[in-house]
Amino acid sequence: MADEQVAGAQSDAPDILVRVKAVDKVFKRGSEEVHVLGGLDLEIPRGEFLALMGPSGSGKSTLLNLIGGLDRPTEGQVEVGGQRIDKLSNRKLASWRARHVGLVFQFYNLMPVLTAQKNVELPLLLTPLSRSERKTHAVNALDIVGLANRNKHYPRQLSGGEQQRVGIARAIATDPTLLLCDEPTGDLDRKAGDEILDLLQALNREQGKTIIMVTHDIHAAARATRTLYLNKGQLTSEPIE
C-alpha cells in the first residue's frame, strides 16, 4: 500500500501537520502496567514551534516518540501530514522517518567514529543521492548551523554546543517535515543553549520548519510559539503548579 493510501489520508485540514487522537500509551514493567498517556489529543499546525514541558515521567518524551514514529501507541491514532503512521509496518515506518522526521537528542547521539560531515551524511545514505550530492547536502547543513569549517572534526574534538549543532545539521540534512527535539539544551550551559535555541528559532522562522521541543527549561520554552504542559498523561496549556 502506498503511503498516501493509508487510512485517514484525506481527512487532514491543510494547516494541521500533526494530529494525535485519543492516544493511550501503556508500558509493561514486569507484571505491572504503567499508563503514561491516557486519551491524549493534540493538533500541531504546520510551521509551529511547540514546546512540551512537564515533570519527569510525565510522558513528554513518550509523546515525542509517538509523533516521530519511534514508538507506537497502545490505543489511538497518530497522523502526520495526513498519514496514519501508527498503521505503518516497521519497514514503512522506518522509511517514513527517514523522509519526514529530523531528530535532535539531549546527548547529541553522534557516531564517535565518524567526522561531523559523515555524521550529517548518515540519514542521506538512505536517499538515492550520489556520494558527491550527499557531501554537498551535508556541507550545506553544516553551513546552516555555522560549522562548515569543522566538517572534518570528530565529535570528541568538538564542544558540547558544537556537537549539538552537528546533531541539528544531521536532523535537517534531509529537509524533513518535522523536527523533534528532546531536551536539546539539557546538556549545555546557558550560552551554548541559547545558541542552539537561536538556531532552532531561525529554522522555524526562516525555513518554516515545524518543531516540537521537549524541555524542562522555561527559558527554552519561551522561544517556542506555543507551550503545552504534560502532567499525568494529559495536556494543558497552563503551567503545572
Add this chain to the structure above:
Amino acid sequence: MKYLYLVWSNLKRRKMRTILTLLSIMVAFLLFGYLGAIRQAFSQGVDVAGVDRLIVRHKVSIIQLLNESYEPRIERLPGVANATHQTWFGGIYQEPRNFFAQIVVNQDEFLDFYPEYIVSDEHKEAWLATRTGALVGSGLLKRFGWEVGDRIPINATAWRRKDGAPTWEFDLVAVYEGAEQGTDTSQFFFRYDYFEESRAGGSGLVGWYVVRVEDPDNAAEVAAAIDNEFANSPAETKSEPEGAFVQGFANQIGNIGLIMTAIISAVFFTILLVAGNTMAYAVRERTNELAVLKAIGFTDRGVLGLVLGESLVLAGIGGVLGMVLAWLLISMGDPTGGSFPTFYMPADSVFLAVLLIFGMAFVAGILPALQAQRLQIADALRR
C-alpha cells in the same frame, strides 16, 4: 558499497580488539591454507592418477616381486590395452635424507603410459639411445642443481651389482615436465635393460605392472580378471586403480586428511568463539548508536545487514590475509626439503576458504545482528 565506510569506521572503533581478532582469524586461515598444501602433498598423485591405469602388484605386498612373464599374459586378457612393468630401486643419493623415488622402467613403453610427463623429442631420443640414461623430473633436477649431461651416482640398498660395486652410475640425458600442477616431477626413471644386465640377483623379476585398460568403465572387471588369471599361482596378484594404489601408499602414514580436518576444525571452532565474542561486544557497547541509526530511518534489516557486514569484513580481511600468507609460505617451497614430490595450494583449498569466510562471518555475526535487528528504538535510547 555506500555503507562500507560505516562498517569500516565501526571496526576501527576498538583498534586493538579488531587487530587481535583479525590476527586470530588470519592464523586460522594460514594454518588452513598451509595444511591444505601438506594434505595435498600426502595424497599426491591421487588426483592426477590416470583413470585408465591399473596397478598390478603381488597380493602379499608391494615388496614381493612378480615374474616378467606376467606381462604377455596380462596383455592377452580382454579389456587390456597394454601393460608395462616397473620396479622400485630404492637407492641412496649421497645420503639417506636425499630421498627420492628411483624406478626402473621399460624405456620403450614407459612414456606411452604417462602422457602427463612431457619430454622433448631430443631428450626422448637421447634416453632411448643411452643404456645408462636416466629420465629425471624437472623438480628433482632443480632440487639437486643437476644438469643434463651430469653423471649421477646412486648407492644400492637392495639391488647390488653383478660386479660387486656398491654404486650404480647413470647418465642424466632426459628431463620431463609435468603436464599438470599436481604432476610429480621429483622422480628418477632409468632403463630396465641396464638394470637387468647389471643386477646381481632377481633376474626376470619386476616390481609391479601398470596396465592400461581399453575402457575405464570396465576397470573393475579387468582388475578382477587379472587377479583371477594368477589365482592359485606362487605369486598371486592384487590389481587396483592407480588412484587407489597411490592413496594406499599415502595411508601407510595415517589418514592425513582426517588428522588435518580435526586440527582445522578445532582451530576454527576456537576462532569462531573469538570472532563471535568480538561481534557481541561490538553490538552491546553501541546499543544506543544502533538505536539512533534506526531512529533516523535505517530499517531493522538494514541494521542486521550492517552488523553482518562488519562480521564479513572482519572474516574477509583475516581470511584473505591468512590465505595470502599461506600462499607465500607455500611458494617458498617444500618444508621437508624434498620429501614432498609436489607442494602447492590446491584450488579446492581456495574455494573452501571462501566458503569458510562466509560461514564464519555468518555464524559469528548472526546472533548480535539479530539482537540489533530486534532493538526497540525508544527502549534503547533510554539506556
